[in-house]
Amino acid sequence: MDDKDVQAAETDVYAIHGAEPEVLAYAMAKYSRSALTLKESLAEISTQRAEQFLNTFYFQYGHRSIADLAHIPFAIERLSLLAAISLVDEQRWDGQERSTRYQDFRRSGWYTPDFGTSEDTRETYTSAIKAMFESYNSVGALMLTALKGAIERPETMKHEAYERTLKARAFDVARYLLPLATNTSLGQIVNARTLETQVSRLLTSEFAEIRTIGEKLRIAAAEPAWNVQHAAGAQMADEVADMDEELGGRVGEFMLKPVRTAPTLVKYATPSNYLHQSCFELEQAARELMDGQTIYPAPTVDLLEDNEPLEVELVTSLLYSHCHFSYRQLRGTVAALTEAQRLEIVGLGMKHRGRHDELLRAFSSGRGLRFDFLMDIGGFRDMHRHRRCTQLLQGFTDLHGYEDPVCPGQPTLAAAGLAEEYSVAMDSAFTAFRAVRDSGVPEAAQSAQYCLPLGTRCRSMFKMDFAEALYISELRSGVAGHFSYRRVAWEMYQAVARRHPTLASYFRVEDVYQPVDLLRR
Known part of the structure; x- marks a missing residue:
């Protein structure tokens, strides 16, 4: 040329x-x-x-x-909500999960851990899960009745759309009672590097169910994938073979060739010694550092100051996921340490790192806007989808109590005659959590968490830049969203507006405390 x-x-x-x-x-x-x-x-x-x-x-x-x-699609079906939260906790992840707003989870079933020979613990667990599903069904049905009584169907709205919209609003309340044991399904499309780190992380989990899912993902990447065109290809090969047997065989070989999606890239995915050892030592350090302290009350959204020394943020972030204290309370204790003590904790997060290990997520420090959230697990699952920020998650516990579903303009639990049933159901779930936790069976502390309903409060740290804070505040404060994360998004906006008042006018948010048209989607 x-x-x-x-x-x-x-x-x-x-x-x-x-x-x-x-x-x-x-x-x-x-x-x-x-x-x-x-x-x-x-x-x-x-x-x-x-x-x-x-x-x-x-x-x-x-x-x-x-x-x-190399991008690979997977279906992961019949896993618990608890396991799903862990599986999607990747910063490079794309997928969809069954929605608690648009699907009735009564027929989903649930995950039961291995309780060994302890029939009493198994019975306590099973009875608690069944009771929560019964309350989920009852609260959903009665809230739908209350909504229909409070909101008339506009003449311009079809009955099917009216019914579907109010049913979604009823599910928004009922979902608070779904236990983390509830089965769900999800699909993901991830690149092979994300898949490898995901599998390694899942194999390192302290939960038996999650370790099993990690192994099944690894096997699914190495074995022949399900071929959506298999039946059509087989029929075509048979039709060609009727005319020319040799050609039909070649067509069948080509059309029905087994394809393994990532047999090479994921074959060495194993439990991460770096993650396992670091988490063990950082959990021990957090326990020793905060020994004897009680958990201070904290707001739903806490925007941390942006003038914090990087070393203090690093240490606080490293310990945050291994305790149940707020970032602010934990930081106060970390700030009182000597420089040598802080560097020793930083070293715990570094010393087991292998040649190709990515740093622990906590080392992603130095972002300008850092929000410490204390919200219900159901709302957190929606916020969890925002992967442009760095997220640090704490374990699920009964220590922070639970939320009551409250939406301006929507019938309250009391108005629907559900307040007592709801509080009894949540308290009973917490009682079962403590009974399983203290049962002495293998992995008791992990198995107990499946008893916790989505209304349980959990703590998480989100670190982000201004663009992401604006995006989340705008998107999640919209009137069509769930009132749980709408409130969090509004509080995010309010916190940024107080810190940077000249930038507040650029947020296109909706006041979540104003009554909304519940038929608006």
Whole structure:
């Protein structure tokens, strides 16, 4: 090709379909080492060559970004809400989960941990879960009746839309009673690097269910994937074989070829020694540091000061996920330590790190806006989707109590005649939590958390920039949203407005304390 031809060449843009994820990743990686087009690379690459390349450059040389090019869809079905929260806790994750607003979870079933030979503990657990589902059903039905009594259907609104909208509002209340044991399903599309770190993290979990899911994910990436076109391909191969047996066999071989999505990139995913050892030692450090302190009351949203020394933030963040104290209270104790003591704790988060281990998430420090949230688990699950910020999560506990579902303009629990039933159900769930926790069975502290309903308060730290704070405040304060996270989004806006009043006018938020049209979606 002469200079004139080169200058005349136009940009070529095309979509790609049908390439196996690892083959496509190898082909794209070749851009850095070959002048071939992607079409030419894909035409010459075999699955075996891709595996050889990835074994060399991904594992031996640590070129981890190659795995970002292989995207793989998975379905994970019949896992608990507790496990789902852990599974989606990745900063590079895309997926969807069953909605507690639009689906009735009465038929979902629930997860039961292995209680060994302790039939009494199993009975306590099962009775508690059944009672919560009964209350979920009762509260949902009676709240729907109360909503219909309070809100007339507009003549312009179809009955089906009216019923569907109010049912969603009723589920918004009833979901507070769903236990973390409740089964759900989700789909995810992640790149192979995220999948590898996800599998490793899940395999390191203290929950048996989550470890099992991690192993099943690893196996699913290595085994032949489910082929949505299998039935149609088999029929086509049979039809061709009726005319030409040899050609039919070739068609069947091509159409029904088993595809393993990431057998090379995920085959070495194992429990993370770095994560396991660091978490163990940081939990011990947090326990020793805060020994004897009671948990101070805290607001729903606490915007921390932005003039904090980085070393103090690092240490506080490292310990935050391993206790139940607010960030502010924990920071006060950390700030009183000597520099040497703080550096010793930083060292706990570093000393077990392997050659290719990513730093613990707590090291993502230095963001300008840091919010400490204390909110119900159900609302947290919605906020959890905002992955542009750094999130530090604490374990689930009964120590922070539970929320009452309150929405301006919507019948209260008392008005619907549900206040006593709701409080009895929540208190009973907490009693069961403590009974299982203290039962002495293996992993008792973990198994007990499945008893906690979504109305239980949990604590989490979100670190972000201004753009993300504005985005979350605007999106989550909208009238169509759940009143739990609407309140949190409003408090975020209020906190930023107090800190930076000249920027407040740029937030397009809606006052969550104003009554809303509950038929507006």
